[in-house]
Amino acid sequence: MTRCTVVLLMWGLALTSCAAPRTGGPTVAEELADRTSTLQAISLLGRPLYTPILDGARAPTLVANLEAAQRAHDRNPNDEMTTIWLGRRLGYVGRYKEAIAVYTDGLERFPESARLRRHRGHRFITVRRFYHAIDDLKRATDLVAGVPDEIEADGAPNALDIPRGTTHFNIWYHLGLAYYLTGDFEPAASAYAACMTFCRNDDTLVATTYWSFLTLRRLGRTAQADALLDAIDADMEIIENHAYHALLLLYRGDRTAAELLDDDATSLDRATITYGVANWHRMHGREAEAADLLSDLLAGDEWAAFGFIAAEADFKRLRGRPIGRSSASD
Numbered sequence: 001m002t003r004c005t006v007v008l009l010m011w012g013l014a015l016t017s018c019a020a021p022r023t024g025g026p027t028v029a030e031e032l033a034d035r036t037s038t039l040q041a042i043s044l045l046g047r048p049l050y051t052p053i054l055d056g057a058r059a060p061t062l063v064a065n066l067e068a069a070q071r072a073h074d075r076n077p078n079d080e081m082t083t084i085w086l087g088r089r090l091g092y093v094g095r096y097k098e099a100i101a102v103y104t105d106g107l108e109r110f111p112e113s114a115r116l117r118r119h120r121g122h123r124f125i126t127v128r129r130f131y132h133a134i135d136d137l138k139r140a141t142d143l144v145a146g147v148p149d150e151i152e153a154d155g156a157p158n159a160l161d162i163p164r165g166t167t168h169f170n171i172w173y174h175l176g177l178a179y180y181l182t183g184d185f186e187p188a189a190s191a192y193a194a195c196m197t198f199c200r201n202d203d204t205l206v207a208t209t210y211w212s213f214l215t216l217r218r219l220g221r222t223a224q225a226d227a228l229l230d231a232i233d234a235d236m237e238i239i240e241n242h243a244y245h246a247l248l249l250l251y252r253g254d255r256t257a258a259e260l261l262d263d264d265a266t267s268l269d270r271a272t273i274t275y276g277v278a279n280w281h282r283m284h285g286r287e288a289e290a291a292d293l294l295s296d297l298l299a300g301d302e303w304a305a306f307g308f309i310a311a312e313a314d315f316k317r318l319r320g321r322p323i324g325r326s327s328a329s330d
Contacts, residue, residue, distance in 0.1 A: 040096050041127035044312040044323065049127075049303050052094040062093050065155075080110050087119055088155045094304070096126050114143035118171045121178065126304050128312075130178050130323065137175035141194075144168055149198060158240040169198040173208060177306060180215055181313045182323045188215045202236040202245075210244040213251060214279055243269040247276035257281075267302045275307030 041049045054062060069089040073082040083106035090099040103120035110116060117140040124133035149168040158164070165173075176191035192212035199205040209228050216225035232248045243265065249255040257277045265273060278293040294311045302308050313323055 038095075038097075040094065043303065044128055044309075044316045045298070047303075052301065052304065054093060062089075065089050066093055078109060080106065080113055080116070083110075084115055084119055085155070087116075087123070091119075091123055091126070092156060096123050096304070099123050100127070112143060114140040114147075114171065115167065117143070118167065118174065122170075122174050125174060125178055125181065125306075125309065128309065130182050133178040134175065134182070137171055137178060140171045141175065144171060160239050162239060164201055164203040164240060166198055166200065166204075169195060169200075169204055169208075172198060173204075173211075176208075176211060176215070180211060180218075181309060183313065183317055185215050185218045189219060189221075202238055203241045205231065206236065206238065206244040206248055207241050210248055210276070213248070217279075217283060243272040243276070247273065247280075250277070250280055251283075267300070268305050271297060271300065271302040271305035271307040273307075275311050278311070 038051045039048055040051055043049055066086075066089040069082070069086045073079075073086040076082050083102060087099040087102040087106070090096075090102060100120055100123050103116050103123070106116045107113060107120070117136040121133040121136035121140065124130070124136060144167060149166045151163050152165050152167050152170055154161075154163045154165075172191050172195035176188045176195055179185070179188035179191060189212065192208055192215060195208045196205075196212070199208055209232060213225045213228050216222075216228070229248060229252045232245075232252060234249060234254060236245060238245045246255060246260050246263070250257060250260055257280060260273050260277055263269075263273070274293050274297040278290040278297070281287070281290040281293065294315065297308060297311050298315070300308070316323060
């Protein structure tokens with residue numbers, strides 16, 4: 001029995017009920033403590049996914065920000081931006097189902113809000129409801145057509161506190177990812193091509209190039225994928241997407257897999273790097289090495305990371321189970 005099979009067998013389908021949100025009394029911090037074992041989703045492989053335990057150093061700031069967002073929303077519940085920020089702050093502490101509920105409530109009042117659909121689409125991806133994400137994000141592309149693009153404020157600022165993404169960029173980026181995760185690579189490639197037109201800096205460029213490269217390789221368009229790497233070099237101005245940059249340098253042949261895997265990365269970057277290196281092994285016909293890396297990744301706890309979700313999707317398809325609307329993701 002292979003290591004991958006063992007991992008999959010260990011994750012037999014398990015369904016757990018989720019407690020309803022509490023409406024008053026305890027503080028956000030007290031509620032958060034009560035929710036550390038709340039079911040947020042079922043993975044594509046049947047693993048129950050619970051609210052992650054926050055990193056100790058960041059927890060006080062995340063909780064304080066959520067409390068402030070809740071107060072702002074309580075004061076002005078009919079404001080689109082207070083709704084968006086409450087949903088975002090809930091997502092940052094791992095309360096993804098509640099974030100989706102906040103966005104859904106907001107869309108009752110602002111049905112033409114591309115921003116609400118962009119953020120709900122993102123969190124639908126997190127909880128493995130990919131086709132719901134596609135519906136939201138496709139609608140968002142229609143809503144922003146012809147509308148000037150604008151910088152999207154960061155809820156979790158990078159080291160220089162310089163926002164890198166825009167509204168249009170984030171809509172197309174997440175739409176491409178949602179298609180990629182379903183295995184529908186043609187529309188994923190089209191979405192990433194559109195996303196490229198909204199890349200205004202090297203951080204957005206490397207993120208889009210990374211997923212576009214993987215998508216084109218899955219489509220067998222090797223020359224087109226490799227051509228994307230011509231815009232990548234070691235001297236790019238990267239503030240936050242260091243993992244994507246490093247992986248693209250690996251694909252160019254400018255770095256080694258051992259260097260990337262030995263880097264002292266955050267757990268989120270580690271998930272990104274592991275998935276990216278596994279893909280590099282697959283591109284070179286080393287399926288066993290790729291499977292070992294994906295098994296290591298899926299045995300971890302960074303289940304909201306895009307690399308982790310993509311690894312689940314790959315494993316599910318390897319088992320001959322396409323990801324459709326009737327899958328665990330929806």
